[in-house]
Amino acid sequence: MTDRFAFRLLARDGAARRGEIRTPHGTVQTPAFMPVGTQGTVKAMYPEQVRALGSDVVLGNTYHLMLRPTAERVARLGGLHKFMNWPHTILTDSGGFQVMSLAQLRKLTENGVTFQSHVDGSRHEMTPERSVEIxxxxxxxxxxxxxxxxxxxxARDDVERAMRLSLRWAERSRRKFEEMGGPERGQALYGIVQGGDVPDLRVISATELGAMPFEGYSVGGLAVGEPQDVMLRMLEETTPAMPEDKPRYLMGVGTPEDILESVARGIDQFDCVMPTRAGRHGLAYTRFGKVNLKNARHAEDHRPLDEEAECPAARDYSRAYLHHLVKAGEGLAAMLLTWNNLAYYQSLMKGIREAIEAGRFEDFRNETRENWARGDISKLA
Known part of the structure; x- marks a missing residue:
């Protein structure tokens, strides 16, 4: 345990970075994938399982938790770490993305966003200060x-307006964070780079945020439906303008390929619902690509997803059984496939970290992509 937030770069290989983040609840090895625990739980997983797979940090969602069970109740019950039985590092998002995408009858002003809850229709206001307070x-x-x-x-004008508003909200968020004593408790507040798909706006946002005293910096507003090449091009423009000595977090990303390519462009942290959501819908991630267990060709396949995997879900259950569970709608299907998927993601991150340390990240990147290109191992028998 440490009293202060700190980031240390341990190795570089090209633009790829290997580091560690120290927080009051432990050390996060980077590049890191953060499983999403939206409502205080990583769906279909026990906290102990998530930790055993190598996760140093999970993500909680401010919007959902403020609505249910409410942040005030979580505080009365001892805080989110105790509430969800996760004594390790927790990152919370601001709630802004969910307000924009989920809330009903929302109205955006300079002060913040007023919206109607998608849960019960109640009215709320989210300001930069209220987000930090929550x-x-x-x-x-x-x-x-x-x-x-x-x-x-x-349109460029709309992108620039949103980027400038986000910069003003960044200043207000920082003031509130400091007023509430976050730095003294060893907590961190990250600024978020915006600018859509306009390179010079991304650079302006990154540069102006970098002049503010944030503990880390995020790239937001990507992986929202734009092609992968656009996302990667924005990263190539953005990361060189971000502070070298602070962690860089690409929000809401993504697929294993997205992660591999983004590490190559200097990103340190990732989160995405993809591995858990895919697991609940019958899709498995493996070192040979994706396996759709809904497919009838798995119905009599006695082989596991990956007989060499360390994860029991990948190694000890046949594809035929997993297919049966998925088709029958059994809860165990979601549990096993989510377990497998998070295990694969964490194995990928471990491989990335070791490759950067050894100065062979480009070789690892090529080998990993070659394995994915070979496809489902059931086709190789």
Missing amino acids: QQLLGSDIQMQLDECIALPA
Whole structure:
């Protein structure tokens, strides 16, 4: 345990970075994938399982937790770490993305966003200050500023307006974070780079945020439906303008390929619902690509997903059994496939970290992509 937030770069290989983040609840090895525990739980997983797979940090969602069970209740019950039985690092997002995408009858002003809850129709206001207050009540180690995440494609004027608003909200978020004593508790607040798919706006956002005293910096507003090549091009423009000595977090990303390519462009942290959501819908991630267990050709396949995997879900259950569970709608299907998927993601991150340390990240990147290109191992028999 440590009293202060700190980031240390341990190795570089090209633009890829190997580091560690220290928080009051432990050390996060980077590049890191953060499983998403939206409502205080990583769906279909026990916290102990998530930790055993190598996860140093999980993500909680401010919007959902403020609505149910409320941040005030979580605080009264001892904070989010105790509430969800996760004594390790927690990152909370600002709630802004969910306000924009889920809430009903929302209205955006300079002050913040007023919206109607999708849960019960109640009215709420989310301001930069209120977002920080909620995250402080939850007690997360890493917190995010409130920003406006604009949908793409969008006109340049709209993208610039949202980016400038997010910069002003960043200043207000930082002031509130400091007023509430976040730095003294060793907590971190990250600024969020916006700018849509306009390179010079991304650079302006990154540069102006970098002049503010945030503990880390995020790239937001990507992986929202734009092609992968657009996302990667924005990263190539953005990361060189971000502070070298602070962690860089690409929000809401993504697929294993997205992660591999984004590490190559200097990103340190990732989160995405993809591995858990896919697991609940019969899709498995393996080192040989994706396996759709809904497919009838698995019905009599006695082989596991990957007989060499360390994860029991991948190694000890046949594809035929997993197919049966998926088709029958059994809860165990979601549990086993989510377990497998998170295990694969964490194995990928471990491989990335070891490759950067050894100075062979490009070789690892090529080998990994070659394995994916070979496809489902059931086709190789």
